[in-house]
Amino acid sequence: MSRQTQAIIHADALLHNFKVLAALAPSSQSMAVVKADAYGHGAVNVARILQHVSSRFAVAIIEEAIALRDAGITAPIVVLEGAHQIKECKMAFQNNCILVMHCEEQLEWLDKCPKDKRPHVWLKVDSGMHRLGFSLSDIETVAAKYRHLLSDQTVIVTHFACADDLDNSFTDSQFTAFKQVADKLGFPTSVANSPATVNWPESRNAWNRLGVGVYGGAVSTSQKCDTEVYPTMTLRSSVIAVRDIAPGEGVGYGQTWVADKPSKIATVGIGYADGYPRHCKNGTPVMVRGKRAFLAGRVSMDMITIDVTHIDNVAVGDVVELWGQNVSIQEVATCADTIDYELMTRISQRVPRIVKYL
Template sequence: MRPAWAAIDLAALQHNLEALQQLAKGARILAILKANAYGHGLTRIAQQLDGVDAIGVARLDEALALRNAGVVKPIVLLEGFFAAEQLPILAASGLQPVIHSEYQLLQLEQAKGLVNPLKVWLKVDTGMHRLGVEPEQAVGFYRRLQACPNVQSEPVLMSHFASADCPQTVQNEEQRQAFAAIQAQLQAPVSFSNSAALLAAVAEHDDWVRPGLALYGVSPFAEQTGAMLNLKPVMKLQASVISVRSIGAGAGVGYGAAWHASKSTRIAVLAIGYGDGYPRTAPDGTPVFINGRRYPIVGHVSMDMLAVEVGPDSDVEVGDTGQLWGPDLPVEEVARYVGTIAYELLCNVAHRVVLDYDSV
């Protein structure tokens, strides 16, 4: 028996990459591995993704962890750098920051003694209103980057759809038009598509695409699973059944006895809880897959355990394995029960959950 672990299917990862490459139609792939590769293990996933052109992470510590592990592919810092003191580290490590503010541009222009000029990306806010320079500033910023001795070659021009997971929304067209107006003034390589935009063909043209969630076999669309999009789930989150007991009608289960049995039944306890990243907010009825059947969670999820009602006649025994999500129970479906999104469930998988990597 084991506490919580996640089987990581590297063959499924390769399948998803190849499917996304076909959709990309020759565009280069910036694989997004932020947040510990969406819970799948940053270093191991990076080492596996030989077929991508670059890796995207959010922060410097993630990028340095990859360099320390021997990953030599180009690495893009999606939030750029936070202070001028980081620039020498970026230059020495060959990291590519995204520039999204006047502050960053000034620090880059004023930097002295960098061992190498930096390859950079310029982010334009076409409607997300999170990071990025204003559209009317974009051409001027781009020209300044071209003229900066601390910048090498042509910066990549990028933006981010706010509503690519709703392909028909008017906002997507508004953002496309704003980006196209900038593209018309610059001969620059461009990147607009994340997973949702790539799968729904929202962008008109990309030199670079930026798949994240879809790499891991998960759909960014509310009413679809990855399997519906020819993707395969990479993670199978599992835990052992460590107890099976009978309880009588009216007996409460878990903290606060929040759930009571309506009749005599059996309760199985799995060695996984919110300390492993499984959401404490999972309501009664959230499914767990054991021995080919789904059973409902009952009572509050504890730090290290959760309970499911398996009924008086089930064959579930101590030592069996429960699947919290994976090929037999899509993480998208579990997210709907919990009232969240699959991104959050995957990214919240705790470091104490052992990751077992299947060979390709």
């Protein structure tokens, strides 16, 4: 039998999460962000599942858009980093993509394209994240200089630095500064990612860009958040060996876990080469036979070892949930000193994605 390591993708949860987030903003439109292979879920899988509810998709780079086109996805695709070279303007036009342009060099490339073969563009404004975009003081001049490249489809875009943190006043100041400038330009705006859609109602503008929330990720630091999203990925594997360990014996590389009593250790067929984080500490939870078991020893490339001393009858072949409905991905991320976004996107190609419909 082949290795039982799989990422189960829950179609019903993806649909639920997108709909519940989009419903927060009934007077604006929302698109699913499917960059980085749809946060590790498989971009084609996710676009097929969401294409009847998300009238557009967003990706980071044009290659991601073309992969969707090759799979028959027809909705317009917003390319969040715009063009990386002049030929991408042509590719965007041919593939019905909208380029989010963040610097003059990109607009110059567009200017060189034949007038009737230019893709639609959105303009990115740096309102305080200081990553990409025209500055608040330059955007009016840029929009005037390149007016001939803009269209009735143009949208002015910005991105928040701290939208998941309800107590952080920076989001308000970023939004106020952006609004002042964007209002003068007179184009529709796109501001909210999924945390902002949940936490900052005023930022739900023409187009919301919904990423991690669609994938059941954490959208708010507030305990009171009443928008319920469900896990969309169950990462699971199986027990491939079980052994007894005497007190004082160590397990795994570096023997970082040492038995303090007679113990039972199960070896599970997943490791950091599959995307299970090597930084997960001893004690990171997993689920086996309906009970929580705990990581015992360092994560290896292809295997982990878990302490199942307290669980009866653990045997080769038992299913182990690494994260999903029973062990939250946020909990595992905390044990690895990272965030759910990173865990999802790092699941490697070695792990088959299996789409489950209810």
